[in-house]
Amino acid sequence: MSRHALSVRSLTVEFATARGQARAVDEVSFDLVPGERLGLVGESGSGKTTTALSLLRLIRPPGRIVGGEIRIAGADVLAASPEELRRMRAARIALVPQGAMSALNPVLTCGAQFEDLFAAHGERGGAARIAALLASVGLEPQVAGFFPHQLSGGMKQRVCIALAVALRPSVIVADEPTSALDVIVQRQVLRTLVKAQKEAGAAIVMVGHDMGLMAQFAHRIGVMYAGRLVEIAPVRDIFADPRHPYTRALIESLPDLERRGEFRGLSGLPPSLLDLPPGCAFAPRCPRVVERCRVERPGPTLLAGGREARCHFAAEPVHAG
Amino acid sequence: MPVELRGARVEFGGGLFGGPRKAALVGVDLALPAEEPRIIAVVGESGSGKTTLTRLLLGLLRPTAGSALWRGRELSSLGGEDWRAYRREVQAVFQDPFGSFNPVYRVDRMLVLPALTFGLARDEQEARALATTAPAAVGLRPADTLGRFPHQLSGGQRQRLMVARAVMLRPRVLVADEPVSMVDASLRAAILESLWQLTREAGLSLVYITHDLATAYAIADEILVMRHGEVVERGDAVAVIRRPSHPYTRELIAALPPPDPTVDWGLEKAEE
Ligand SMILES: Nc1ncnc2c1ncn2[C@@H]1O[C@H](COP(=O)(O)OP(=O)(O)OP(=O)(O)O)[C@@H](O)[C@H]1O
Ligand SMILES: Nc1ncnc2c1ncn2[C@@H]1O[C@H](COP(=O)(O)OP(=O)(O)O)[C@@H](O)[C@H]1O
Ligand code: SF4
Ligand SMILES: [Mg+2]
Ligand SMILES: [Mg+2]
Numbered sequence: 001m002s003r004h005a006l007s008v009r010s011l012t013v014e015f016a017t018a019r020g021q022a023r024a025v026d027e028v029s030f031d032l033v034p035g036e037r038l039g040l041v042g043e044s045g046s047g048k049t050t051t052a053l054s055l056l057r058l059i060r061p062p063g064r065i066v067g068g069e070i071r072i073a074g075a076d077v078l079a080a081s082p083e084e085l086r087r088m089r090a091a092r093i094a095l096v097p098q099g100a101m102s103a104l105n106p107v108l109t110c111g112a113q114f115e116d117l118f119a120a121h122g123e124r125g126g127a128a129r130i131a132a133l134l135a136s137v138g139l140e141p142q143v144a145g146f147f148p149h150q151l152s153g154g155m156k157q158r159v160c161i162a163l164a165v166a167l168r169p170s171v172i173v174a175d176e177p178t179s180a181l182d183v184i185v186q187r188q189v190l191r192t193l194v195k196a197q198k199e200a201g202a203a204i205v206m207v208g209h210d211m212g213l214m215a216q217f218a219h220r221i222g223v224m225y226a227g228r229l230v231e232i233a234p235v236r237d238i239f240a241d242p243r244h245p246y247t248r249a250l251i252e253s254l255p256d257l258e259r260r261g262e263f264r265g266l267s268g269l270p271p272s273l274l275d276l277p278p279g280c281a282f283a284p285r286c287p288r289v290v291e292r293c294r295v296e297r298p299g300p301t302l303l304a305g306g307r308e309a310r311c312h313f314a315a316e317p318v319h320a321g
Numbered sequence: 322m323p324v325e326l327r328g329a330r331v332e333f334g335g336g337l338f339g340g341p342r343k344a345a346l347v348g349v350d351l352a353l354p355a356e357e358p359r360i361i362a363v364v365g366e367s368g369s370g371k372t373t374l375t376r377l378l379l380g381l382l383r384p385t386a387g388s389a390l391w392r393g394r395e396l397s398s399l400g401g402e403d404w405r406a407y408r409r410e411v412q413a414v415f416q417d418p419f420g421s422f423n424p425v426y427r428v429d430r431m432l433v434l435p436a437l438t439f440g441l442a443r444d445e446q447e448a449r450a451l452a453t454t455a456p457a458a459v460g461l462r463p464a465d466t467l468g469r470f471p472h473q474l475s476g477g478q479r480q481r482l483m484v485a486r487a488v489m490l491r492p493r494v495l496v497a498d499e500p501v502s503m504v505d506a507s508l509r510a511a512i513l514e515s516l517w518q519l520t521r522e523a524g525l526s527l528v529y530i531t532h533d534l535a536t537a538y539a540i541a542d543e544i545l546v547m548r549h550g551e552v553v554e555r556g557d558a559v560a561v562i563r564r565p566s567h568p569y570t571r572e573l574i575a576a577l578p579p580p581d582p583t584v585d586w587g588l589e590k591a592e593e
Contacts, residue, residue: 015473017469018468044476044477044478044480045474045477045478049475152367152368153367154367176476181532182366182367182369182532183534183577183578184366184572184573184576185367186578187588190588191589191590194588194589209502209509210578211580212535212580215578215579215581216582235582236582239580239581251580253509253510254580266508266511267511269461269462270460272462272464273465274465
């Protein structure tokens with residue numbers, strides 16, 4: 001048995017489009033130990049959701065996982081038979097999807113959705129077990145009798161979390177679980193997630209946009225750009241000393257309540273996945289680009305403290321731009 | 322005043338099967354001056370009535386009491402020509418990018434059709450040309466987005482197309498409900514900056530509905546804080562954020578996650 005809750009090696013996913021193969025995820029590798037929380041951030045369209053869904057083999061045609069390896073507590077996800085895969089989902093790896101609130105079945109009570117889940121995995125449910133799960137996310141037992149439309153957004157999100165931890169999975173994948181919630185409810189929901197995660201001993205992959213939130217939630221942060229994982233490092237290192245210029249740009253463009261009317265966004269467009277620049281995909285927008293970047297694609301540079309960055313100059317700190 | 326709400330109240334429920342009536346909006350006043358462009362941010366918790374307010378401003382919902390006006394006239398009284406003029410002048414970006422697209426059409430249709438119906442283009446060819454230039458304003462490549470079906474775009478790409486469509490129509494007023502909640506900070510800053518510039522250069526007024534206090538503070542002239550359908554605090558953006566007077570505003574500010582991993586936000590604490 002591996003000591004990793006999740007191990008991803010060279011994961012590559014492509015979408016067939018009218019104009020050719022678009023590589024939405026390109027050789028992404030990372031490991032998670034039990035109880036660890038990884039935050040996946042990056043430009044919109046950079047492949048975060050595609051990576052997250054791949055972990056459960058939920059990519060639908062024209063998308064296809066074209067290469068790599070995914071292991072959950074040692075078990076090979078990509079080699080699993082359909083029946084093995086069905087049993088793995090929810091029991092070993094569970095998903096809180098992007099737009100989770102619309103993922104609940106509108107015609108079933110919350111209690112019935114728990115019962116369905118238990119039945120599908122040959123487990124016994126029952127009111128007491130459901131009440132305990134609801135309690136773990138701070139909801140009253142009566143919620144079991146409610147239909148989704150009778151709950152607020154924050155409550156629905158908690159039900160989704162309770163469903164995700166119900167079978168004590170090793171890995172929870174959450175795609176922007178709080179991007180539709182206000183800051184107060186957001187904090188409650190994330191506390192709930194942290195508590196439920198600790199009780200289940202699960203590792204979490206959380207996709208999100210809010211670097212402020214990630215600063216608080218994640219132990220480690222992975223930054224994606226144009227399908228590649230361009231930097232991964234412990235959260236404190238990412239903030240104190242980012243090694244990829246895109247990571248630096250993400251941190252610098254965080255709006256805060258100290259500075260007003262200043263926009264520090266990145267100019268330019270992310271590259272088309274169908275027409276990536278030959279060298280570094282970030283080169284057209286990079287403040288420290290040099291000629292070499294345009295011809296030679298940077299491989300991963302391994303740094304002290306288990307950090308990694310895909311930039312030719314990753315060994316040196318990125319200076320404030 | 323191009324658009325104005327006066328003492329607007331909205332109730333849901335009641336009726337034949339509706340159960341008890343519930344007020345989603347209570348006595349809301351909001352005015353966008355015609356003379357100079359303005360950015361008003363409306364912040365508040367989920368369920369506080371932000372989306373209801375959007376629907377009111379767009380004439381998709383009639384106030385139960387009070388009024389919703391365009392150039393001094395009740396929205397519900399506008400007929401044919403006036404309604405069309407209003408619908409062009411006041412554009413919207415809706416909250417849910419997973420719900421606002423018709424899944425059976427390619428996304429270019431969403432840009433080409435309004436360009437024709439609102440008379441921005443004389444023929445299909447001109448409309449296509451407009452549709453091709455619109456996505457760049459929101460950090461999208463036409464070649465990667467037009468010609469695709471909605472399910473082939475990521476959440477943030479859909480949100481940005483909504484913004485591109487609205488801006489392409491050159492409205493006087495843009496009502497945007499959480500337009501950038503699904504894009505990363507660097508892009509969010511870029512999109513908000515382009516909206517901010519439009520208010521300065523093209524005379525666009527913006528009602529920016531969000532739960533993100535930091536971006537509201539960054540671009541708004543005025544901030545309205547809503548709770549349970551009521552405006553609990555309003556005023557100049559700097560005053561509201563620097564010297565909040567309502568306890569709820571203070572609570573919102575305090576709940577913002579500090580963008581610094583060395584500052585504790587209390588995530589590991591048991592829930593209060
Ligand atoms: N069914 C599909 N067919 C073709 N391309 C697709 C499909 N689904 C996603 N893509 C493309 O794959 C890329 C990655 O999409 P993905 O949904 O993983 O992005 P993301 O990082 O989650 O973005 P966001 O933050 O905006 O949700 C995007 O360029 C997207 O347009
Ligand atoms: N069509 C409707 N029928 C009944 N109640 C509604 C309807 N639309 C909104 N509400 C209720 O009105 C309140 C405000 O909703 P909404 O404007 O969507 O809030 P927000 O956008 O701030 O999250 C909520 O309590 C919501 O449940
Ligand atoms: S490799 Fe070159 S272009 Fe790419 S991020 Fe590093 S410095 Fe910038
Ligand atoms: Mg996504
Ligand atoms: Mg809303």
